[in-house]
Amino acid sequence: MKTIKSLTKILISAGMLVAILALVACSSSDSGPSTSDDVDIAAKGYANSERIVSVAWLNKHINDDNLKIVDVRSLTDGVPVKYNEGHIPGAINIPGGTTFQQEINGVKGMLPGAAHIESVLSENGIKPTDTIVFYDANKSLWASRALWGMDVYGHKDSKLLDGDIKLWIAKGYATSQDTASVTKSSYKFTGSPNTGLIADLETVAQSVEGKAEVLDTRSSDEYAGKNLRGNARGGHIPGAVHVEWSQNAAEDRSFLPAQDLKDLYASANIVSGDEVYTLCQTAVRATHSWFVLSELLGYPGISVYDGSAIEWANREDTALEIR
Numbered sequence: 001m002k003t004i005k006s007l008t009k010i011l012i013s014a015g016m017l018v019a020i021l022a023l024v025a026c027s028s029s030d031s032g033p034s035t036s037d038d039v040d041i042a043a044k045g046y047a048n049s050e051r052i053v054s055v056a057w058l059n060k061h062i063n064d065d066n067l068k069i070v071d072v073r074s075l076t077d078g079v080p081v082k083y084n085e086g087h088i089p090g091a092i093n094i095p096g097g098t099t100f101q102q103e104i105n106g107v108k109g110m111l112p113g114a115a116h117i118e119s120v121l122s123e124n125g126i127k128p129t130d131t132i133v134f135y136d137a138n139k140s141l142w143a144s145r146a147l148w149g150m151d152v153y154g155h156k157d158s159k160l161l162d163g164d165i166k167l168w169i170a171k172g173y174a175t176s177q178d179t180a181s182v183t184k185s186s187y188k189f190t191g192s193p194n195t196g197l198i199a200d201l202e203t204v205a206q207s208v209e210g211k212a213e214v215l216d217t218r219s220s221d222e223y224a225g226k227n228l229r230g231n232a233r234g235g236h237i238p239g240a241v242h243v244e245w246s247q248n249a250a251e252d253r254s255f256l257p258a259q260d261l262k263d264l265y266a267s268a269n270i271v272s273g274d275e276v277y278t279l280c281q282t283a284v285r286a287t288h289s290w291f292v293l294s295e296l297l298g299y300p301g302i303s304v305y306d307g308s309a310i311e312w313a314n315r316e317d318t319a320l321e322i323r
Contacts, residue, residue: 041162045258047298051147051291052160052255053133055168062090068130071165072096072142082137086175088168091135092124092182096142100149101282107311109282111198114153118187125182128156128190135161135168139249141288148287148304152197153189160291163254170252197290199277199303201311201318207239208319212275214240215268215293217285218309225322229281231313235320237279241268245285248292261292272299279305279312 040054053061061067069091073082075098083093099120102112126132132155134143140160150158161168169175207214214237221227223242225234236242247264250256256264262271270276276293278286283306294302305312312318 043257044255046296047258048295050159051295052162054162054254055171055173058088058133058161058168059173062088064131066127066130068092068126068132070094070124070126070132070134070146072099072134072136072146074098074142084177084179086165086169086177088135088165089174089176089178090180091176092180094120094124094146096136096146096284100145101284107307109284109308109310110306111149111152111283114189114193117149117153118189121187122185123182125185126187127185128187131157131159133159133161135164137165139164139246139253139288140255140291141245141284144288144291145284148197148290152193152195154191154194155189163252167253197303199305201305201307204237204277204279204305204312205318207277208237210239212277213270214305215270215276215278215286215289216240216242217245217278217280217289218242219244222281222309225320228313229309231309233313233320235313235322237312238319238321240279240321241270243268243270243289245280245288248288255292255296258297261297265293265297272297273301274299275301277303277305279308281309283308 040056041049041052046052058069062069069088071083071087071091071093072095073080073093074095080093080095087093099117100111101109102116104110132150134146136142140163143160147158147160204214206212216223216236219227220242222229223236228234243265248255248261255261265271270293278289280286283304286304286308290302290304293299313320
Protein backbone atom coordinates (compact mmCIF):
# COMPACT_ATOMS: atom_id res chain seq x y z
CA MET A 1 0.00 0.00 0.00
CA LYS A 2 2.87 2.37 0.89
CA THR A 3 4.48 1.55 -2.46
CA ILE A 4 1.29 2.52 -4.31
CA LYS A 5 1.01 5.80 -2.35
CA SER A 6 4.66 6.60 -3.03
CA LEU A 7 4.21 5.91 -6.73
CA THR A 8 1.11 8.12 -6.76
CA LYS A 9 3.04 11.00 -5.17
CA ILE A 10 5.80 10.64 -7.76
CA LEU A 11 3.29 10.73 -10.63
CA ILE A 12 1.54 13.77 -9.18
CA SER A 13 4.86 15.59 -8.70
CA ALA A 14 5.90 14.75 -12.26
CA GLY A 15 2.57 16.04 -13.55
CA MET A 16 2.95 19.29 -11.61
CA LEU A 17 6.48 19.74 -13.01
CA VAL A 18 5.21 19.27 -16.58
CA ALA A 19 2.42 21.80 -15.95
CA ILE A 20 4.87 24.34 -14.52
CA LEU A 21 7.21 23.95 -17.48
CA ALA A 22 4.28 24.36 -19.86
CA LEU A 23 3.21 27.57 -18.12
CA VAL A 24 6.76 28.96 -18.31
CA ALA A 25 6.94 28.12 -22.01
CA CYS A 26 3.57 29.76 -22.71
CA SER A 27 4.46 32.92 -20.79
CA SER A 28 7.76 33.30 -22.65
CA SER A 29 6.28 32.75 -26.12
CA ASP A 30 3.19 34.90 -25.66
CA SER A 31 4.86 37.97 -24.18
CA GLY A 32 4.07 40.16 -27.19
CA PRO A 33 5.59 40.98 -30.55
CA SER A 34 9.25 39.99 -30.62
CA THR A 35 11.48 38.55 -33.28
CA SER A 36 13.76 36.81 -30.75
CA ASP A 37 12.12 33.44 -31.44
CA ASP A 38 12.33 33.80 -35.22
CA VAL A 39 15.06 31.30 -36.07
CA ASP A 40 14.73 31.84 -39.83
CA ILE A 41 15.45 35.56 -39.53
CA ALA A 42 18.23 35.12 -36.96
CA ALA A 43 20.02 32.70 -39.28
CA LYS A 44 20.24 35.33 -42.01
CA GLY A 45 22.62 37.47 -39.98
CA TYR A 46 20.87 40.83 -40.30
CA ALA A 47 22.16 43.82 -38.34
CA ASN A 48 18.67 44.88 -37.23
CA SER A 49 16.68 41.65 -37.22
CA GLU A 50 13.95 43.32 -35.15
CA ARG A 51 12.83 45.21 -38.28
CA ILE A 52 11.72 42.08 -40.14
CA VAL A 53 9.60 39.01 -39.37
CA SER A 54 9.10 35.72 -41.18
CA VAL A 55 5.75 34.32 -42.28
CA ALA A 56 6.16 31.65 -39.57
CA TRP A 57 6.60 34.32 -36.90
CA LEU A 58 3.61 36.30 -38.10
CA ASN A 59 1.41 33.21 -38.19
CA LYS A 60 2.44 32.44 -34.61
CA HIS A 61 1.87 35.98 -33.32
CA ILE A 62 -1.08 36.93 -35.52
CA ASN A 63 -3.40 37.52 -32.54
CA ASP A 64 -0.93 39.40 -30.34
CA ASP A 65 -2.21 42.51 -28.60
CA ASN A 66 -1.12 45.79 -30.19
CA LEU A 67 0.03 44.04 -33.37
CA LYS A 68 -1.40 45.60 -36.53
CA ILE A 69 -0.92 43.83 -39.86
CA VAL A 70 -1.11 46.30 -42.73
CA ASP A 71 -1.71 45.28 -46.35
CA VAL A 72 -0.42 48.13 -48.53
CA ARG A 73 -1.69 46.83 -51.87
CA SER A 74 -3.30 49.44 -54.10
CA LEU A 75 -6.93 50.18 -54.88
CA THR A 76 -8.62 49.61 -58.23
CA ASP A 77 -11.14 52.38 -58.99
CA GLY A 78 -11.22 53.12 -55.28
CA VAL A 79 -11.83 49.51 -54.29
CA PRO A 80 -9.29 47.23 -52.52
CA VAL A 81 -9.82 44.43 -55.03
CA LYS A 82 -6.72 42.38 -54.24
CA TYR A 83 -7.28 42.78 -50.50
CA ASN A 84 -10.89 41.63 -50.89
CA GLU A 85 -9.81 38.57 -52.87
CA GLY A 86 -7.70 37.38 -49.99
CA HIS A 87 -5.40 38.80 -47.33
CA ILE A 88 -3.60 37.75 -44.18
CA PRO A 89 -6.28 37.26 -41.48
CA GLY A 90 -6.86 40.41 -39.44
CA ALA A 91 -4.92 42.65 -41.84
CA ILE A 92 -6.23 46.11 -42.69
CA ASN A 93 -5.73 47.72 -46.09
CA ILE A 94 -3.79 51.00 -46.17
CA PRO A 95 -2.76 51.58 -49.81
CA GLY A 96 0.86 52.62 -50.07
CA GLY A 97 0.45 54.71 -53.20
CA THR A 98 -2.13 57.08 -51.74
CA THR A 99 -0.90 57.10 -48.15
CA PHE A 100 2.85 57.41 -48.54
CA GLN A 101 3.05 59.25 -51.87
CA GLN A 102 1.62 62.56 -53.05
CA GLU A 103 2.31 65.17 -55.71
CA ILE A 104 4.13 68.10 -54.10
CA ASN A 105 5.25 71.22 -55.99
CA GLY A 106 4.63 69.47 -59.29
CA VAL A 107 6.71 66.39 -58.41
CA LYS A 108 4.72 63.15 -58.22
CA GLY A 109 5.36 60.47 -55.64
CA MET A 110 6.77 62.61 -52.83
CA LEU A 111 6.30 61.75 -49.16
CA PRO A 112 3.20 63.58 -47.88
CA GLY A 113 3.20 65.74 -44.79
CA ALA A 114 2.66 64.14 -41.40
CA ALA A 115 -0.97 65.30 -41.17
CA HIS A 116 -2.00 63.32 -44.25
CA ILE A 117 -0.49 60.08 -42.95
CA GLU A 118 -1.86 60.69 -39.44
CA SER A 119 -5.35 61.01 -40.91
CA VAL A 120 -5.12 57.68 -42.73
CA LEU A 121 -3.69 55.92 -39.69
CA SER A 122 -6.44 57.35 -37.48
CA GLU A 123 -9.17 56.18 -39.87
CA ASN A 124 -7.73 52.69 -39.65
CA GLY A 125 -7.40 52.57 -35.88
CA ILE A 126 -3.59 52.62 -35.70
CA LYS A 127 -2.07 53.87 -32.45
CA PRO A 128 1.48 55.11 -31.78
CA THR A 129 2.00 52.18 -29.40
CA ASP A 130 1.13 49.56 -32.03
CA THR A 131 3.67 47.24 -33.61
CA ILE A 132 2.99 47.40 -37.35
CA VAL A 133 3.91 44.67 -39.83
CA PHE A 134 3.68 45.85 -43.44
CA TYR A 135 3.31 43.49 -46.39
CA ASP A 136 2.43 43.59 -50.09
CA ALA A 137 2.44 41.25 -53.10
CA ASN A 138 5.77 42.35 -54.61
CA LYS A 139 8.73 41.28 -52.46
CA SER A 140 8.10 44.00 -49.85
CA LEU A 141 8.46 46.79 -52.41
CA TRP A 142 5.58 49.02 -51.34
CA ALA A 143 5.83 47.76 -47.77
CA SER A 144 9.32 49.25 -47.61
CA ARG A 145 7.98 52.62 -48.75
CA ALA A 146 5.43 52.52 -45.92
CA LEU A 147 8.03 51.57 -43.33
CA TRP A 148 10.42 54.30 -44.52
CA GLY A 149 7.64 56.89 -44.30
CA MET A 150 6.79 55.81 -40.76
CA ASP A 151 10.47 55.99 -39.84
CA VAL A 152 10.73 59.53 -41.19
CA TYR A 153 7.92 60.69 -38.93
CA GLY A 154 8.94 58.60 -35.94
CA HIS A 155 6.60 55.65 -35.42
CA LYS A 156 8.27 53.57 -32.73
CA ASP A 157 7.87 50.01 -34.05
CA SER A 158 7.39 49.14 -37.74
CA LYS A 159 8.49 45.90 -39.38
CA LEU A 160 8.42 44.24 -42.79
CA LEU A 161 7.16 40.76 -43.54
CA ASP A 162 10.06 38.82 -45.05
CA GLY A 163 8.64 38.01 -48.45
CA ASP A 164 5.05 38.91 -49.30
CA ILE A 165 1.56 37.46 -49.36
CA LYS A 166 2.59 35.11 -52.17
CA LEU A 167 5.17 33.54 -49.89
CA TRP A 168 2.58 33.43 -47.08
CA ILE A 169 0.24 31.45 -49.35
CA ALA A 170 3.06 29.24 -50.66
CA LYS A 171 3.86 28.24 -47.08
CA GLY A 172 0.27 27.06 -46.62
CA TYR A 173 -0.98 29.76 -44.24
CA ALA A 174 -4.62 30.79 -44.31
CA THR A 175 -6.04 33.89 -46.00
CA SER A 176 -9.27 35.73 -45.32
CA GLN A 177 -11.81 37.70 -47.33
CA ASP A 178 -13.29 39.36 -44.26
CA THR A 179 -12.74 43.09 -43.90
CA ALA A 180 -11.09 43.73 -40.58
CA SER A 181 -13.15 45.84 -38.18
CA VAL A 182 -11.42 48.92 -36.81
CA THR A 183 -12.09 51.50 -34.15
CA LYS A 184 -10.90 54.92 -35.22
CA SER A 185 -8.03 56.43 -33.28
CA SER A 186 -6.42 59.86 -32.99
CA TYR A 187 -2.96 59.13 -34.30
CA LYS A 188 -0.30 61.80 -33.83
CA PHE A 189 3.41 61.64 -34.55
CA THR A 190 5.59 63.10 -31.83
CA GLY A 191 8.87 64.89 -32.23
CA SER A 192 10.44 66.24 -35.39
CA PRO A 193 10.72 64.32 -38.67
CA ASN A 194 13.98 62.47 -39.24
CA THR A 195 15.06 64.47 -42.29
CA GLY A 196 18.34 62.56 -42.33
CA LEU A 197 16.46 59.75 -44.09
CA ILE A 198 15.63 62.07 -47.02
CA ALA A 199 17.99 63.51 -49.61
CA ASP A 200 16.85 66.46 -51.74
CA LEU A 201 17.95 67.48 -55.23
CA GLU A 202 20.59 69.94 -54.03
CA THR A 203 22.17 67.33 -51.77
CA VAL A 204 22.20 64.69 -54.49
CA ALA A 205 23.73 67.16 -56.94
CA GLN A 206 26.83 67.25 -54.75
CA SER A 207 27.37 63.56 -55.47
CA VAL A 208 28.45 64.52 -58.99
CA GLU A 209 31.41 66.25 -57.31
CA GLY A 210 32.33 62.96 -55.63
CA LYS A 211 30.96 63.81 -52.20
CA ALA A 212 28.73 60.72 -51.96
CA GLU A 213 27.50 57.67 -53.85
CA VAL A 214 24.25 57.58 -55.77
CA LEU A 215 22.65 54.15 -55.96
CA ASP A 216 20.29 53.79 -58.92
CA THR A 217 17.87 50.94 -58.17
CA ARG A 218 15.93 51.02 -61.46
CA SER A 219 16.00 48.53 -64.31
CA SER A 220 19.01 48.30 -66.61
CA ASP A 221 17.08 49.95 -69.47
CA GLU A 222 16.08 52.89 -67.27
CA TYR A 223 19.64 53.32 -66.03
CA ALA A 224 21.01 53.19 -69.60
CA GLY A 225 18.46 55.71 -70.90
CA LYS A 226 16.59 53.23 -73.11
CA ASN A 227 13.40 53.42 -71.05
CA LEU A 228 12.39 56.98 -70.16
CA ARG A 229 9.28 56.02 -68.14
CA GLY A 230 7.60 59.18 -69.47
CA ASN A 231 10.41 61.48 -68.34
CA ALA A 232 11.65 64.30 -70.56
CA ARG A 233 15.13 62.78 -70.61
CA GLY A 234 16.68 59.40 -69.99
CA GLY A 235 19.84 58.11 -68.38
CA HIS A 236 21.35 58.27 -64.91
CA ILE A 237 23.07 60.76 -62.65
CA PRO A 238 26.78 60.94 -63.57
CA GLY A 239 28.78 58.51 -61.46
CA ALA A 240 25.73 56.66 -60.14
CA VAL A 241 26.18 52.95 -59.56
CA HIS A 242 23.49 50.48 -60.53
CA VAL A 243 22.06 47.63 -58.46
CA GLU A 244 18.47 46.84 -59.37
CA TRP A 245 16.26 46.55 -56.30
CA SER A 246 14.91 43.11 -57.25
CA GLN A 247 18.38 41.62 -56.79
CA ASN A 248 17.79 41.95 -53.04
CA ALA A 249 15.29 39.10 -53.13
CA ALA A 250 15.66 35.33 -53.21
CA GLU A 251 13.61 33.02 -55.42
CA ASP A 252 10.98 32.57 -52.70
CA ARG A 253 10.48 36.38 -52.61
CA SER A 254 12.15 36.85 -49.22
CA PHE A 255 15.26 38.97 -48.65
CA LEU A 256 18.67 37.41 -49.31
CA PRO A 257 20.85 36.61 -46.29
CA ALA A 258 23.09 39.41 -45.05
CA GLN A 259 26.33 38.06 -46.50
CA ASP A 260 24.80 37.71 -49.97
CA LEU A 261 23.54 41.28 -49.75
CA LYS A 262 26.94 42.56 -48.63
CA ASP A 263 28.58 40.79 -51.56
CA LEU A 264 25.98 42.19 -53.98
CA TYR A 265 26.61 45.80 -52.98
CA ALA A 266 30.36 45.38 -52.58
CA SER A 267 30.41 44.37 -56.25
CA ALA A 268 29.14 47.90 -56.96
CA ASN A 269 31.67 49.39 -54.53
CA ILE A 270 29.09 50.21 -51.87
CA VAL A 271 30.31 49.24 -48.41
CA SER A 272 29.64 50.28 -44.83
CA GLY A 273 30.69 53.86 -44.16
CA ASP A 274 29.77 55.25 -47.56
CA GLU A 275 27.26 58.07 -47.76
CA VAL A 276 24.66 56.76 -50.18
CA TYR A 277 21.56 58.26 -51.80
CA THR A 278 19.15 55.70 -53.24
CA LEU A 279 16.82 56.58 -56.11
CA CYS A 280 14.49 55.10 -58.72
CA GLN A 281 11.55 56.67 -60.58
CA THR A 282 9.41 57.81 -57.64
CA ALA A 283 11.42 56.52 -54.64
CA VAL A 284 9.62 53.23 -54.04
CA ARG A 285 12.28 50.83 -55.30
CA ALA A 286 14.73 53.23 -53.67
CA THR A 287 13.22 52.59 -50.23
CA HIS A 288 13.56 48.84 -50.73
CA SER A 289 17.31 49.25 -51.24
CA TRP A 290 17.46 51.77 -48.38
CA PHE A 291 15.90 49.15 -46.09
CA VAL A 292 18.46 46.56 -47.14
CA LEU A 293 21.48 48.83 -46.66
CA SER A 294 20.32 50.73 -43.59
CA GLU A 295 18.35 48.14 -41.65
CA LEU A 296 19.37 44.66 -42.78
CA LEU A 297 23.07 45.47 -43.20
CA GLY A 298 23.22 48.29 -40.67
CA TYR A 299 25.17 50.67 -42.91
CA PRO A 300 25.12 54.28 -41.65
CA GLY A 301 24.62 57.28 -43.91
CA ILE A 302 21.92 55.85 -46.20
CA SER A 303 19.11 58.15 -47.34
CA VAL A 304 16.44 58.19 -50.05
CA TYR A 305 16.32 60.77 -52.82
CA ASP A 306 12.57 61.23 -52.66
CA GLY A 307 12.34 63.27 -55.88
CA SER A 308 14.23 60.54 -57.73
CA ALA A 309 14.29 60.38 -61.54
CA ILE A 310 10.87 61.93 -61.98
CA GLU A 311 12.28 65.16 -60.55
CA TRP A 312 15.89 64.97 -61.79
CA ALA A 313 15.17 63.92 -65.39
CA ASN A 314 12.43 66.49 -65.94
CA ARG A 315 14.60 69.52 -65.28
CA GLU A 316 16.93 71.26 -67.71
CA ASP A 317 19.68 72.06 -65.21
CA THR A 318 20.59 68.55 -64.10
CA ALA A 319 23.21 66.29 -65.68
CA LEU A 320 22.48 62.81 -67.07
CA GLU A 321 24.65 60.10 -68.56
CA ILE A 322 23.46 57.58 -71.15
CA ARG A 323 25.09 54.20 -71.60
